[in-house]
Every structure is written in structure tokens, then in C-alpha cells.
Amino acid sequence: MALKEHLKEARNRLFKSAIAVVICTVLGFLIYEPVLEALSAPVVDINEREGRSAALNFDTAGSPFDLMVQVSVFLGLILSSPIWLYQLWAFITPGLKTKERRISLSFIGVAVPLFLAGIFLAWLILPNAVRVLTDFTPSGFSNIITVSVFITFVLRLMLAFGIAFLLPVVLFGLNMVGLVSGRQILKAWRITVFLVCLFAAMAAPGADAMSMFYLAVPMLLLFFVAIGLCLLNDKRRARRTAIREADVAANADQASSLEGL
Known part of the structure; x- marks a missing residue:
């Protein structure tokens, strides 16, 4: 396509992605209160189950609204991720070969569930992370936590886990395009x-060892799975190369025989 048509296509794809994000952000507004209640549950449990004083507080008059917008937009980006990732793939796929299209589509198909799985794992360990970190509070002191600081901590935790789960996928993608081999990765294990x-x-946003442990173990498992897939892909590529070379050699021998006749 001409440059003008490329720009028009990019505009259409961005518009569709923006519409999806806006719609999902509106949905995020609708589920904001139950989500915030679930996020603040670990702090509430400190008061109810452990008998220590802990509370979430807003430090300015506009903080409640700012927090609602921040959480809703974050939810909108997560909920709409399959749509805007597809729009990105649909924009670049006309310039790709058939094999590259399959690789990119497979990448998106695997990356989205893994990213969401990382966020879900962060959600599961959030109560333990809050409990461990607040255990360092000296006796006689209270945990009066600013809501904006706490939500930033939660979002960092979820993004760290989500991005960490994507790294093995990137590693396998580099192997698929031939930039790195499985043996090279295995030698550097x-x-x-x-x-x-x-x-x-x-x-890991916390100073506790458990957050690091919960993040490192799944990453290592995914990395070694990615290494195994890279080794299998290398063997398949080597077999294809050997077959191609054998076909070339056979054709060359046949041509030589015909010339001899």
C-alpha cells in the first residue's frame, strides 16, 4: 500500500483499539468498587485477624477520583488486551510472510494467557506479600497507608508478574526467527x-523473600519449558535443512547424469 493508505490503516486500527479500551474502561468503572474492596482486603484482614492497626487513607480531596480513574483505566487495558493486540497483529500481518504470520499469531495467542496468568498469580500472593511486609512494623505503631501508594504497589506487583511471564515467550520467538539456538541458551543455564x-x-515490589520466590519459580519453569521447545524447534529445523540439502544434491546428481547422456 501507499504511505497514505498505511497511515489510514494505522488510524483505523488505533481507533478500534481506543474504542475497545474506552468500553472496557467504562466496565472498569462499573466494577471499580468490588475490585478496590478485593485489593484492600489484605489490609482489612490485618485488623480483623491479627489484631494490628492498619488502614488505607486518601491524602487529598481529589485522590478518590484519581484512584478510580487509575484503576478503571488499568482494568480497561487488561480487559481489552486481546482486542488491541489483535489490531496490532492485523496491522503488521500484511507485510509478513505466511510463516511469519503463523509465528506472530501464535505469539499473541500464547502471550495474552501468560500475561493474564502472571497477573492472576500476583493477585493470589498479594495477601501474603502485604502480611509479610507489615510484619516489620514495630510494636505500638500503626500502618496508615496512603491509598495511592498501596495501589501503585499492587499495580507494580501485577505488571512485574505479567511481564515476567512474557519473557520466555520472547525467548522462544527469537529462536523461531533463528536469532538464538536452544543449545546456546542451554549452555548458559x-x-x-x-x-x-x-x-x-x-x-518484586516488596522486600520479602517470598515475593521473589513466587516470581522466580514460575519464571524458571517457563524458561526451561521454552528451552525445551527451542531444542525441539532446532531439531526440526535441522531435519528440514538436511532434507533440503539432500534434495538439492539428488537434483544435482540427476542433472549431471543427464548431461553425461
């Missing part, structure tokens, strides 16, 4: 384990 633990320590 010690460095990989170290880097995963380092990333988990930096990405």
Missing part, C-alpha cells in the same frame, strides 16, 4: 538462573 533470580529480586 547457570547465567539464566542467576539473571532470573536477579530480575525477580528487582521486580
